[in-house]
Amino acid sequence: MMRRWAVTLLAAFVALVTIAPLLWMVSVSFMAPGEAARVPPPLLPGSPTLENYRQLFGTYGALRFLANSLLVSTLATILALLFTVPAGYAFAKLRFRGRDATFRLLVAALVVPAQIGMLPLFLELKAMGLVNSYAGALVPWLAGIFGIFLVRQYCLSIPDEMLEAARIDGAGEGVILRRIVLPVLTPIIVTLALFVFLSSWNDFMWPLIVLADQRLYTLPVALAALSREHVQDNELMMAGAVVTTLPVLILFLALQRFYLNGLLAGSVKG
Amino acid sequence: MNAGRRSQARAGWIMTGPALVAILIFFVLPAAASLALSFTDFDIYALADIGNLRFIGFRNYERLLENPLFWKATTNSLLFVAIGTPFVVVLSLFAAMLVNSRWLAWRPLWRVALFAPYVTTLVATAVVWRYLLHTRYGLVNYLLSLVGAGPVDWLGSPTASLPAILLFVGWKSFGYNMIIFLAALQTVPRELEEAARIDGAGWFARLRHVTLPAIAPTVLLVSVLTVAAMFQLFTEPYVMTQGGPAQSTVTILYFMYEEGFKWWNLGSGAAVAFLLFLCVLAVTLVQLRLARRGGAI
Numbered sequence: 085m086m087r088r089w090a091v092t093l094l095a096a097f098v099a100l101v102t103i104a105p106l107l108w109m110v111s112v113s114f115m116a117p118g119e120a121a122r123v124p125p126p127l128l129p130g131s132p133t134l135e136n137y138r139q140l141f142g143t144y145g146a147l148r149f150l151a152n153s154l155l156v157s158t159l160a161t162i163l164a165l166l167f168t169v170p171a172g173y174a175f176a177k178l179r180f181r182g183r184d185a186t187f188r189l190l191v192a193a194l195v196v197p198a199q200i201g202m203l204p205l206f207l208e209l210k211a212m213g214l215v216n217s218y219a220g221a222l223v224p225w226l227a228g229i230f231g232i233f234l235v236r237q238y239c240l241s242i243p244d245e246m247l248e249a250a251r252i253d254g255a256g257e258g259v260i261l262r263r264i265v266l267p268v269l270t271p272i273i274v275t276l277a278l279f280v281f282l283s284s285w286n287d288f289m290w291p292l293i294v295l296a297d298q299r300l301y302t303l304p305v306a307l308a309a310l311s312r313e314h315v316q317d318n319e320l321m322m323a324g325a326v327v328t329t330l331p332v333l334i335l336f337l338a339l340q341r342f343y344l345n346g347l348l349a350g351s352v353k354g
Numbered sequence: 355m356n357a358g359r360r361s362q363a364r365a366g367w368i369m370t371g372p373a374l375v376a377i378l379i380f381f382v383l384p385a386a387a388s389l390a391l392s393f394t395d396f397d398i399y400a401l402a403d404i405g406n407l408r409f410i411g412f413r414n415y416e417r418l419l420e421n422p423l424f425w426k427a428t429t430n431s432l433l434f435v436a437i438g439t440p441f442v443v444v445l446s447l448f449a450a451m452l453v454n455s456r457w458l459a460w461r462p463l464w465r466v467a468l469f470a471p472y473v474t475t476l477v478a479t480a481v482v483w484r485y486l487l488h489t490r491y492g493l494v495n496y497l498l499s500l501v502g503a504g505p506v507d508w509l510g511s512p513t514a515s516l517p518a519i520l521l522f523v524g525w526k527s528f529g530y531n532m533i534i535f536l537a538a539l540q541t542v543p544r545e546l547e548e549a550a551r552i553d554g555a556g557w558f559a560r561l562r563h564v565t566l567p568a569i570a571p572t573v574l575l576v577s578v579l580t581v582a583a584m585f586q587l588f589t590e591p592y593v594m595t596q597g598g599p600a601q602s603t604v605t606i607l608y609f610m611y612e613e614g615f616k617w618w619n620l621g622s623g624a625a626v627a628f629l630l631f632l633c634v635l636a637v638t639l640v641q642l643r644l645a646r647r648g649g650a651i
Contacts, residue, residue, distance in 0.1 A: 091457040098452065099467035102525070106470065108493065109482045121491045167376055170369035179359065180366030186374070193382065195638070197586055199607060200631045201384025203614045203623050204391055208384060226376035251358060257365030286475045288589045289607075293615055304477035308593050311481050318485055325478035336473040340466055343473070347530070348537050 106333075113137070113322040120318045136323035146327055148299065149306040153285055153328075156218060156302055160225035160284035161277050168228050169273060172235025173265055177247060178257065187236075190229050198224060199289070206293055220294040221302070225284055231276050237349055238272040239265070275346030278339050282332050303328040391624035398618040414625040424626070426601050427609035430516065434605065435584040435637070438520050442580050443573065445524050446531030451565070453532065454539045465536070469529035476526065480593035483522040484509065487594075494521075509595050512602035519590050519603055527583065531576045538572035539565070574645045581637050585630060606630045 112120045114132040140146045174180075175187050205223075206215065214220040242265065250260050266273075288304045295301055301309070307324045314320060336343055392414055394400075400407040418424045452458070453465050471479065486493050487508035498504035508518035542565060550560045566573070588607040591597050597604040597612075606626065614623030 088457040088459060091452070091455045092459045095452055095458055095464040098449070099464050102468050103470060105479065105482050105486055105525070106474065108486070112485075120485070123491065123496070125491050125493050125496050167373040171373035174366045174369035178362050178366035178369070180363035183366060186370070190377070193377070195635065196385055196631065197582065197634060198381070199586060199610070200627045201381065201388050203620045203627060204387035205380060205384035206615075207620065208379075208387075223380050226373075227381040229377060229381070232373060257361060261369070282473055288477050289611070304475055307481060308477050311484075311593065312596075318491075321481050321485070325481050329475040329478040333470065333474055336470070337466070344469070344533060347533055
């Protein structure tokens with residue numbers, strides 16, 4: 085009994101230390117300008133105010149960046165699903181020449197970090213006229229090898245008899261995918277959608293490179309630029325951090341089971 | 355049957371086609387082009403007019419080897435790998451063991467709380483930590499002052515800046531590895547540990563002789579993933595220190611970004627990218643080799 089309390093108390097302490105920076109971020113975002121820069125650092129706002137958020141959305145036009153982030157992440161998610169789900173299923177369940185060799189090449193390509201090709205990719209998109217556009221920010225999400233991999237792993241457990249029965253009934257392959265396979269895949273599709281949405285929302289280096297026009301900035305790019313100009317405005321920056329990270333944090337908390345299960349499915353093989 | 359097989363083959367290529375084409379154009383081609391680009395003097399003039407482009411063989415690589423900042427960046431990245439990898443792996447393993455403890459109540463709650471930093475936006479939490487690590491008003495130094503230590507000029511001193519960033523990186527990423535470790539720990543039979551306990555083995559002896567051997571492949575997997583992640587640090591120094599002070603946090607990737615997109619030396623930047631790839635590959639292969647010799651896999 086003693087032991088149970090000790091371990092749980094220790095876990096509670098570690099958890100508190102872990103989420104303390106996030107709690108502090110929320111708390112400071114409601115402080116009056118300059119309030120956080122004191123010794124000892126205050127933990128709670130003296131009189132909570134929305135001033136920082138008002139300034140963020142009023143003076144600095146954060147609504148625009150929020151909309152950009154929502155647009156890019158939503159489109160990235162939809163496109164990634166359209167490209168990777170059928171491919172993952174085909175690699176698992178359809179027989180065609182060259183399938184296994186192609187898949188082995190894809191797995192080998194997983195070792196190559198995406199940053200290696202960033203400079204040529206930039207030149208390539210420049211030639212295609214896609215630099216400084218939403219399309220340019222979306223491009224890397226079309227080439228999601230990891231997503232194909234994840235969907236394939238999941239599809240391997242679909243019984244072949246189910247597909248054969250549909251084929252004997254005269255259903256085409258497209259119909260089988262839509263009517264029979266997709267309903268079975270719902271959990272992994274939710275997981276993959278969550279992965280892509282969160283990673284594209286949090287992505288920084290590529291949008292920083294490809295989006296030069298400030299009006300196209302996503303939240304992380306805008307926040308990084310703002311924080312370089314306003315190093316002293318502690319409270320304003322915390323409001324910006326809250327607006328940037330709270331949406332994905334809430335999304336994760338709501339769908340955490342899908343996220344954690346998918347993470348294990350992906351890492352066991354990776 | 356034959357017609358069925360043919361229609362399956364056609365469907366197979368239709369379904370994989372779009373993804374394969376996208377991977378080819380936006381991933382394979384740029385990665386391969388990176389190597390070709392590294393043998394050219396692609397710069398701002400070539401960007402304006404491709405006619406200015408020349409093949410210069412290995413000259414980009416030669417120049418990099420003579421560039422002190424490149425060596426500084428490489429040394430910094432190796433330091434991040436050498437110090438950061440054991441730090442993150444140990445941190446994650448202890449977190450996993452704590453959450454896996456059979457005396458723990460409300461396990462799912464603690465698991466989610468410890469994992470939460472991993473899903474937050476890197477830029478946002480890097481900004482938060484920049485203030486937490488502030489010399490005068492930061493919470494970290496305040497806590498240190500309570501035990502009579504500090505104050506440490508975390509982000510302003512060339513010796514403290516790298517540990518400061520690692521502190522943040524550890525906080526941000528240990529939850530991910532913890533989940534992987536947790537899955538491995540759950541496959542270790544409780545009876546095994548119980549038997550060792552009855553034989554009088556202490557906590558550390560059980561960890562060393564029972565738990566660690568059982569999860570060795572996972573320790574290796576997590577180390578490989580962490581090494582790769584440490585080589586790819588960019589956002590953290592970009593937001594928290596801008597590579598400073600005294601270039602103490604310029605990483606290889608940060609150097610590549612500046613070379614390519616600040617100075618528009620794309621040929622030289624591509625050479626950096628290729629060297630980075632070789633580093634990641636080499637370390638991964640060495641670790642796999644060691645594991646094979648040790649019988650972990």
